[in-house]
Amino acid sequence: MVISLKELYGGLKVSLQNVTDSPDFEAKELLRHLFGITTADILMDRRPDLSEEKLGELETLVQRRLSREPLQYIIGSWEFYGREFAVGEGVLIPRPDTEVLAEQVLDYLKGKENPRVLELCGGSGCLAATIALEHPGAEVTVVEKSPEAFAYLTKNCEALKSGVRCILGDALDTGVVLGDFDCILSNPPYLSAKDMSELEPEVRKEPVMALYGEEDGLFFYRELTALWKNRLLPGGMLAYEIGMGQHDDVAEILRTNGLNNVCQTRDCGGIIRVLTGVKPADETLKID
Ligand code: GLN
Numbered sequence: 001m002v003i004s005l006k007e008l009y010g011g012l013k014v015s016l017q018n019v020t021d022s023p024d025f026e027a028k029e030l031l032r033h034l035f036g037i038t039t040a041d042i043l044m045d046r047r048p049d050l051s052e053e054k055l056g057e058l059e060t061l062v063q064r065r066l067s068r069e070p071l072q073y074i075i076g077s078w079e080f081y082g083r084e085f086a087v088g089e090g091v092l093i094p095r096p097d098t099e100v101l102a103e104q105v106l107d108y109l110k111g112k113e114n115p116r117v118l119e120l121c122g123g124s125g126c127l128a129a130t131i132a133l134e135h136p137g138a139e140v141t142v143v144e145k146s147p148e149a150f151a152y153l154t155k156n157c158e159a160l161k162s163g164v165r166c167i168l169g170d171a172l173d174t175g176v177v178l179g180d181f182d183c184i185l186s187n188p189p190y191l192s193a194k195d196m197s198e199l200e201p202e203v204r205k206e207p208v209m210a211l212y213g214e215e216d217g218l219f220f221y222r223e224l225t226a227l228w229k230n231r232l233l234p235g236g237m238l239a240y241e242i243g244m245g246q247h248d249d250v251a252e253i254l255r256t257n258g259l260n261n262v263c264q265t266r267d268c269g270g271i272i273r274v275l276t277g278v279k280p281a282d283e284t285l286k287i288d
Contacts (some may be wrong), residue, residue: 068201080126090148092210094126097267115182120171125153129162187241188220235281247272
């Protein structure tokens with residue numbers, strides 16, 4: 001081939017800058033994904049043996065990206081908490097913000113030998129698998145309603161040998177799983193009708209079912225808290241990822257449902273991203 005790697009990379013960046021603020025990153029990700037080319041290869045302008053066919057494959061992927069398909073779907077997997085998760089159409093892409101929820105849950109579980117953990121609306125399985133693998137001994141169950149997402153969920157949980165139990169079912173039906181839990185967590189759909197009308201084209205390619213939390217975005221916090229608070233063990237924790245600016249409303253929902261020690265945690269961008277509440281330890285009667 002005649003084109004040098006620097007030329008190829010430069011050309012890719014120019015194409016991609018029409019659809020992204022980080023063309024450098026995306027160009028490198030595509031080159032790494034398709035050809036295993038690293039940043040060092042580009043810097044040293046190594047001349048890889050790229051056939052016409054290979055370059056054609058690259059062109060196809062670039063066209064998909066230019067039509068605003070998310071980079072993560074094109075690559076087919078994305079990193080979360082140091083592990084790769086398969087993703088594609090029909091499943092929410094793991095976000096770095098969500099690692100804050102994983103951290104809060106793992107912190108809470110510290111020192112507990114065989115805690116029972118339930119995740120609702122599990123999507124790709126990035127949270128459930130991370131918690132199971134980072135806290136060996138935890139008995140993790142995850143519920144997901146969408147059959148498309150469930151296929152990714154089971155694939156990821158199995159590929160990572162996480163031992164997570166995956167249930168295809170509706171988180172609004174407490175009959176999907178038996179028993180009480182030390183921790184129940186969820187990153188439910190939380191975008192409002194207004195948020196949905198302002199989505200980037202890439203996010204529009206993700207499942208509405210994983211994004212839309214009804215008119216005010218708070219539907220699932222209200223429903224899930226009311227439904228599942230009775231399935232927390234005394235001292236058990238409910239933990240949510242929330243959208244920007246939802247902390248006061250969700251804190252109120254947690255308190256109204258009898259949960260104490262409501263705590264908030266910020267993400268790397270300084271936005272309050274996680275809210276937790278604890279069921280009183282001395283509570284023997286169920287809250288209605
Ligand atoms: N974090 C996602 C977004 O900003 C929303 C995910 C969700 O609704 N749980 O688009």
